[in-house]
Amino acid sequence: MKDRPGVGDPMPDIAMETPEGSTIRPADFAGKRAVLFFYPKDMTPGCTTEAVDFTALKPEFDKAGVELLGISKDPPARHQKFIAKHDLMVPLASDPEDGGLSDALGIWTEKQMYGKRFMGMVRTTYLLGADGRIERIWDKVKVKGHAQEVLDAATS
Secondary structure, X not given: OOOOOOOOOEOOOOOEEOOOOOEEOHXXXXXXXXXXXXXXXXXXXXXXXXXXXXXXXXXXXXXXXXXXXXXXXXXXXXXHHHHHHHOOOOOEEEOOOOOOXXXXXXXXXXXXXXXXXXXXXXXXXXXXXXXXXXXXEEOXXXXXXXXXXXXXXXXX
């Protein structure tokens, strides 16, 4: 298995599906800085807080010219419900079940909870430069204050 892409490496360019049924890929952000935040599951407390926090700060990201994209393995229809229920303003994308961007990044991995093993997303955020290279990685993100920390890094 090859090493995970790190700071300075290009972001793998793997297509994902939007809630509207179109596709989006990291190369679509070429020429702009972008934040890709990967989270485990729509409608769960931590993921809801993270998406709501990024939504609250979206005007600041917009002003700085930094694009946002939230990514999970949830299907587009579930993203639509998540967006509607919480008035989310951040765009979301569905990472393919197999061979998706999170797989290429090594953040879709085996987890364990209550003695059960399952595949799951490690909450991770990437800041991409306008050249599509990874500028910064936040691993195993703690949600509280995270969106603000990312904004500070993206605008400094």
